[in-house]
Amino acid sequence: MNLEIRDTIAAISTPYGTGAIAVVRMSGPQSLYIVSKSLAKSVKAERKMQYRNFFDSNGELIDEVLITYFKGPKSYTGEDMIEIYCHGGVLVTNRILDTLISNGARLATKGEFTRRAFLNGKMDLLKAEAILNIIEAKSESGLKLALENLKGKLSDELEVLRRMLIDVLAKVEVSIDYSDDVIISDDEILSDLKYIERFLSSKVKYADRGLHVSTGVTMAIVGKPNVGKSTLLNKLLVEDRAIVTEIPGTTRDVIKGEIKIQGIHFVISDTAGIRKTHDRIEKIGIQKTLKEAEKADIILFVLDAVTGFTKEDEYILEIIESGNFVPVWNKVDVGANSVKLGDDVHISASTGIGMKDLEDTIVKKVKPLIDDGELSHVISERQLEYLKRMDHYVKSSISVLEQGYPVDIVSLDIRKALGELDELSGRNFTEDLLDNIFSNFCVGK
Ligand SMILES: Nc1nc2c(ncn2[C@@H]2O[C@H](COP(=O)(O)OP(=O)(O)OP(=O)(O)O)[C@@H](O)[C@H]2O)c(=O)[nH]1
Ligand SMILES: [Mg+2]
Known part of the structure; x- marks a missing residue:
């Protein structure tokens, strides 16, 4: 535009x-x-x-x-x-x-x-984004991070990073131009780059936390058809959001809702039950379920306490096994079973039995995502993407140097990292980038 x-x-x-x-x-x-x-x-x-x-x-x-x-x-x-x-x-x-x-x-x-x-x-782009984050803040701590960014917290941190990159680039250029005099050793450059890399890695590592705090923890309700996923969503939301029937395959699309559990903001999605099917619409729904499960910070794997662990459950378990999941045995008001898959919880979504226990388990599982250690001021996916790319270029410059390649190749990587940084802060920008960021704002802001 x-x-x-x-x-x-x-x-x-x-x-x-x-x-x-x-x-x-x-x-x-x-x-x-x-x-x-x-x-x-x-x-x-x-x-x-x-x-x-x-x-x-x-x-x-x-x-x-x-x-x-x-x-x-x-x-x-x-x-x-x-x-x-x-x-x-x-x-x-x-x-x-x-x-x-x-x-x-x-x-x-x-x-x-x-x-x-x-x-x-x-203002720079980071402060502009902070304004959007303030408007959209879902939690006290998310709001605090956004306000600090508006005051320049992230901008200042990235300015420090920029100075470090420029310093090391200057050293590289000097050692290219005056290679005969060997004023600056490769070791010194390597040690500078490693310092920058540690700085960047820690930013990337803690960024997920900043994102969770700002936009909410994502939770997917997954399981075979008819186990009571939609009933559970409605119970958690305290609202009849999703259609519940005794017919397997009722839910076709992803249904979302937002709640707070013990002060933590969650974005929950109810999904289509996973099973082999020839129904075209249901197939599309199941594809969406799989995507949702992959993205989720935590999965509620709902199982039927009456039927116990079935072949269909086994198939789903294989898909979600590597993720952060809680086995939730539903319908305990009418059945029981002794299978254990992990930190199992036993509930009845329709009567409310075990809901407190479920909430405690969910909170225990997601706590490490949000409040262990330092909170990062990287609070948008865009910001994280740029940091990851910078991290990539700095890592590459280190490995180039360690493999004994000439130092001028290193300068290319550092320049690329700097280029990413300048786009992140908005020192360099394209109309497309601005369109992308500001399209998330409301008219009048
Ligand atoms: N007895 C009992 N019945 C339940 C419970 N939870 C759900 N049901 C019943 O189980 C049936 C299926 O519930 P849904 O919530 O639609 O199940 P679902 O997993 O969303 O099903 P799909 O959308 O088809 O994948 C309905 O008849 C519910 O009333 C429960 O805790 N106890
Ligand atoms: Mg459903």
């Missing part, structure tokens, strides 16, 4: 619906001029709330509003901005926005205010 930064954008910044007040925002060089068309008296004073009547293009009164003018660069976007606080009715708010647009503003795209803030140098 090629967005013209010279034009003036407008959007409703508060959620759609009825509220006491709503906020309409405008950013760009024409902001003051456009809003003035709707006012009997302009709003020249900066950063001061001013009471005004707001008129449409025909001079008809729309609402009594408060308006603040932020003159660029001292504004969120770095441009001239207007914020209008009106009565929070859907109609009123839309009429104000429509008037701004008919007077020359353009409707902002998702996240365009923050995108402009980034393009105008008000």
Whole structure:
């Protein structure tokens, strides 16, 4: 998307619906001029709330509003901005926005205010992402990490990394240019690179934790048909979300819900029962189940206490064995069995027997994912991907050097690592990258 930064954008910044007040925002060089068309008296004073009547293009009164003018660069976007606080009715708010647009503003795209803030140098990409994380935070600790990133925590850490990479690159270049004088030994370069690699590896290692805390722990409910997976989902959510019937193969699609168990945020998915089938739709559902199980941080492997461990269960166990799973024997209100597969839990999803025990076991299984050791400020998949690529290049530079290759090959890898870092922080960016990040924002942010 090629967005013209010279034009003036407008959007409703508060959620759609009825509220006491709503906020309409405008950013760009024409902001003051456009809003003035709707006012009997302009709003020249900066950063001061001013009471005004707001008129449409025909001079008809729309609402009594408060308006603040932020003159660029001292504004969120770095441009001239207007914020209008009106009565929070859907109609009123839309009429104000429509008037701004008919007077020359353009409707902002998702996240365009923050995108402009980034393009105008008000924040780097990591801080822009932190804003999204703050809006979407699901837990106290996720919110705390995001706020710290907004204050520059991750940006600062990556700046340290950038300095280290530039230093070692300088040493490499010197040793290429002055190889006869041997000012800097390969050993010194190697030791620097190893230090950087340890730094990066620990960031990558702890990143998963940051992601879990920020976006929630993923939990898949998996098992053969009719064991009570959907009943269990409904019980956990305390809501009739998924259809439950006595017909095997009821659930076809992945059904998601979110809950907190003992303060930990979970994203749960109920899935289609796994079995051999000729039904096309069910087959697709089972493919989705397998994907969901692969992605999940924890799997609830639901089994039927009445039928005991069957061949179908054995087949599923082989698929999930290497993952983090809890065997959950369901329907204990009508049956029992003595098979043990691990940390087994015995429940009745329909009556609620054993649910507390299940929750305790789940929490025990996921605790190590979220609160052992250091929390990383890497809180998006994007950030993690870049760190992994940098880690790869630094590792490669170390192995190149250790194998005795000339030092100029090392310089290539370090430059690549630096390139990744610059894209991560937004020092280098493409329109596609920005589209990708800001499409996750809401309009008006
Ligand atoms: N007695 C008893 N019946 C249960 C229990 N849990 C579920 N059921 C019954 O088992 C049947 C299947 O339940 P579902 O929750 O639809 O099972 P499912 O695993 O989601 O099945 P699919 O979606 O077909 O894979 C229904 O008739 C439920 O009422 C339980 O704890 N005790
Ligand atoms: Mg089901």
